[in-house]
Amino acid sequence: MLKLYGLPLSNYYNIVKQALLEKGIAFEEVKVPPSQEPDYLAKSPMGKIPCIETPEGFLSESLAILEYLEETHPVPKLYPANAYERAKAREIIKIAELYLDAPARRLLGHVLFGAPLSEEARAEVRPAVEKGLAALGRVTRYGPWVAGSDFSYADIVLLHCLGLMLAMVGAVYQWDPLTAEPELNAWLQRAAAREHSKALREAQQQAIADMKAGEVPAS
Numbered sequence: 001m002l003k004l005y006g007l008p009l010s011n012y013y014n015i016v017k018q019a020l021l022e023k024g025i026a027f028e029e030v031k032v033p034p035s036q037e038p039d040y041l042a043k044s045p046m047g048k049i050p051c052i053e054t055p056e057g058f059l060s061e062s063l064a065i066l067e068y069l070e071e072t073h074p075v076p077k078l079y080p081a082n083a084y085e086r087a088k089a090r091e092i093i094k095i096a097e098l099y100l101d102a103p104a105r106r107l108l109g110h111v112l113f114g115a116p117l118s119e120e121a122r123a124e125v126r127p128a129v130e131k132g133l134a135a136l137g138r139v140t141r142y143g144p145w146v147a148g149s150d151f152s153y154a155d156i157v158l159l160h161c162l163g164l165m166l167a168m169v170g171a172v173y174q175w176d177p178l179t180a181e182p183e184l185n186a187w188l189q190r191a192a193a194r195e196h197s198k199a200l201r202e203a204q205q206q207a208i209a210d211m212k213a214g215e216v217p218a219s
């Protein structure tokens with residue numbers, strides 16, 4: 001059986017977990033934080049979560065994992081069948097990761113763990129996120145899903161990257177970008193209402209509450 005390593009606090013862990021759940025793949029969870037220990041680096045080369053253990057070995061990087069799951073468990077499909085549409089779904093995934101999640105992640109140490117926030121980060125993150133949102137607006141389809149008529153990996157990745165970004169910019173700037181993005185907001189309500197999205201969100205909120213109460217290792 002596949003094993004998923006990581007913690008429910010992590011949005012990337014939740015991306016892979018949602019893919020496993022949506023595909024109905026049996027898996028076991030191994031609750032581990034990110035780590036630079038040699039034993040964990042042998043599983044996940046950057047020490048990040050998530051990684052998975054397959055019958056052939058370990059695999060890290062969420063997108064590589066999603067693609068492996070699509071090839072080994074093609075039904076239900078979580079990528080469009082058409083090559084161009086599939087590439088457009090990957091384009092949305094990269095925009096979500098690189099231009100929404102990555103800039104907002106600079107605020108994470110401050111928002112979750114109370115680390116000081118540099119003036120540079122405070123000044124740079126909001127315009128970077130605005131640029132990422134504008135780019136997203138140019139590629140999304142809302143047909144009704146973000147890459148077209150079928151729910152896909154693009155919806156899963158965007159849901160979890162957007163979740164992190166909204167929490168970070170809300171806390172630092174008291175800014176809700178969705179007020180200016182009605183279509184994105186309507187899509188988010190749709191995506192968040194799915195059974196697995198709701199369960200993952202609840203587990204993540206619980207993990208954050210536990211972490212604040214000092215009950216589990218931080219990721």
Ligand SMILES: N[C@@H](CCC(=O)N[C@@H](CS)C(=O)NCC(=O)O)C(=O)O
Pocket residue numbers: 009010011012013034035046047048049050060061062063219
């Ligand atoms: N590019 C990685 C990103 C994974 C990632 O950033 N994971 C975070 C938790 S959400 C992590 O492990 N952070 C600890 C670290 O960067 O050392 C992926 O797609 O899986």
